[in-house]
Amino acid sequence: MNEWANSGIDLHLDLRLDLAGGTGARAGLERALREAVRVGRLAPGTRLPSSRVLAKDLGLARNTVAEAYGQLVAEGWLTARQGSGTHVADGRRPSGPPARPGRVQATVPRRTDRDTRGGRLAETAGILPDPERFTYDLRPGSPDLSSFPRAAWGAAARRALAAAPHEAFGYTDPRGRPELREALAAYLGRVRGVRTRPELLMVCSGFVQAAGLLGRVLRAGGARSVAVEALGYPHTVEILRTARLAPVLLPVDDDGAQVDALDHGVDAALLTPAHQFPSGSPLSPERRTATVAWARATGGVVVEDDYDGEFRYDRQPVGALQGLAPEHVVYAGTASKSLAPGLRLAWLALPPALVEPVLDEKRLADHHSPVLDQLTLAELIASGAYDRHVRRMRLHYRRRRDRLVSALAERAPAVRVSGIAAGLHAVLRLPPGTPAAEVVAAARARGLGLQSLDDFGGRDTEELVVGYGTPPEHAFAGALDALCALLATQSRGAGAAQ
Template identity: 60%
Template sequence: MGRRPPAVRSAPRRQAARYDLTSGRPDLSLFPRTAWLAAARRALATAPHEALDYGSPLGRIELRQALTHYLARVRGVRTDPDRLLVCTGVTQGLGLVCAALRERGARALAVEEYGLPPQHAVVRAAGLTTAPVPLDADGALVDRLDARAGAVLLTPAHQYPTGTALSAERRAAAVRWAREQDRYVIEDDYDGEFRYDRQPLGAMQALDPERVVYAGTTAKSLAPGLRLAWLALPDALVEPVARLKALADTMSPVLDQLTLAELITSGTYDRHVRRCRLHYRRRRDHLVAALAEHAPRVRVTGIAAGLHAVLQLPPGSAPEAELLARAQRAGLSLAGLGWHRAAAPAPAETPPALVIGYSTPPDHVFPAAVRALCELLRGA
């Protein structure tokens, strides 16, 4: 009999909630339906017939060319179309890279102490164990990387969920570790396009494109349902990852790739991201102001970028599990920081913290959701 698949910790329940404040998803009402439809028409009208046939597992050349220029301009990524692979989400991309590393002899992947449990499950499903790396205010403590790890998975632009940015010194140290130990860094550019208080941090992939795998996606900028993401791969990983992609699903859907390429090359995608950035910054400011007025003992962190915030509750607050139960009774769907922990539970004396997504509720519901959250925190 085959091995049973690893258990995946369930995401916070959403069905019964009136107000969805879970993190990780955009405001879907912002999806540019008219622009997407117009781009799809243009792309389909000009696409060669062969575009609709079986093609390269790397993805359509039109999108890979568009992404090469876009990522260089916006994120500082150094790559070319022959080293880009289009995949159905960062989750698939991570699984493919882990499987390729497993073929090369890796047995473990270092991961940040807090992260996404579904990603950790994908790593284990690829045959690797996870080795958590502690975090502090400057991001992952890369000097504590496990010597057994074949690579490390980092979210340097905006650590998920704590919201820290990996310092320049630690970025350089992680790349130096990869070079010296013949290892790799997997850079999940989480929230890289949504930074509010200063210019976005460039991708660390530019420090060494032969040692850093860069992963990006449209899940936040457009919609997760598109299942469009990409990997900028070192030369040594292009063939094995492309081969595994072909075995997984042959290739990603063509029409959506052509449409995204048209959006990018026309400049529509840039304009859409700018619009979203302004929208989410207003949401963030509303949340921070409301908490300062109605729950001043709560410390809000991780808000320089992204679509979520971490609420650090004061000592003496109710335990995290109790707060989550109260939130559910109040019609609030949200998550605790503990759910994101990659290793053993935090020490009992650790004050509880909540991870709040401020992007998901539609505009007409958002103020009421924030009021309900403040009411919950007043009783914490």
């Protein structure tokens, strides 16, 4: 089994171009590290993973990593001291994202045509309404809430509370506490390849609020239509319509969203490039390139929903699209999957041209998000406890995924599983002639919560979307048994009907 999923701290490095160029693994690693330091993704003083850990993460020989570290120490990019590890040298001054980006279409510095109806978007009910009515719940959209790191969170909260300045308890910066924005800027650069600075980050009360803020800003700037994946959370389309934006649906296939439709006059796009929900397909390299080219050519805005970017199992993480064009891509992240949706913590990494208009909307929405949880998350990240929790949960969910796949292969072999290289859910293709809606209804009658692809934009499909991350730990085995028993029964029924 790959060990990169649970060892040490996380560090995103994309070596593909270097290795493809024939420069070798060591040279490719050196070049990737230099670039990460140069653009500011790895801030001065950042402690790097040990050579053993990074070698496991990247699938390289330990000597290769050690030699690359040694070369960069000699060049002055890194420092190494016996007993204290390898760090980014303090002398380098990263350039960061460009301070003066080109024009961003569909934005204005200040909103002048404010919606007289108020424009405040009420937070919708959770993705999983009334889970108590099911004996077992395998609907997607939630992490294992029983695994919330209570002890680590409590310890971080105590430290953060003790260190918090008095002014933190007053009306604070609508963008969020500086402690959290600084921690996030370093973490997102290191782990997801995001190119941002603390002053470009906006902390929000969940993704729904973040999307609502962006929708109203885009509308005020002249946007009238937004491309969105045809498969996805239904509330995404509702948010856009509430902002008086017309959604243009992009078909989804094994390479992610079909982005050629972006050339048909849309003003912006909202995508899940790293892990399309719910199909599980990442946006292919060709389509990532095409999306960035469209944004640069038209001045369009791309909103990148990176809802579960930390959870990758059988492949290295797909870096954030934002890292390719930070002046055109808004990066949206959240703690809802890595920790818990009840925290209501999300963040936007904004192009400079969008900071002020989004800040105006945030002031009117709630002025600022709750402070204590922001300070606690900042402390959790800074102490390394967040990295440790994410790696522990990555292994936890991978084991659950493996148990699901193994159980289906043994007890419902006619079912085909896909979308399992990442995330907290899987797509199950039922035997031909088995309507997914009927299986969902049969599951409900048995006290088992399931959803089909139809619930996320499909039409009369034969596919289920199973959230293997949802059940609490004590209930997962029972949920798996209930699912396999149901599918075995349905498969026999479909076979008899044929």
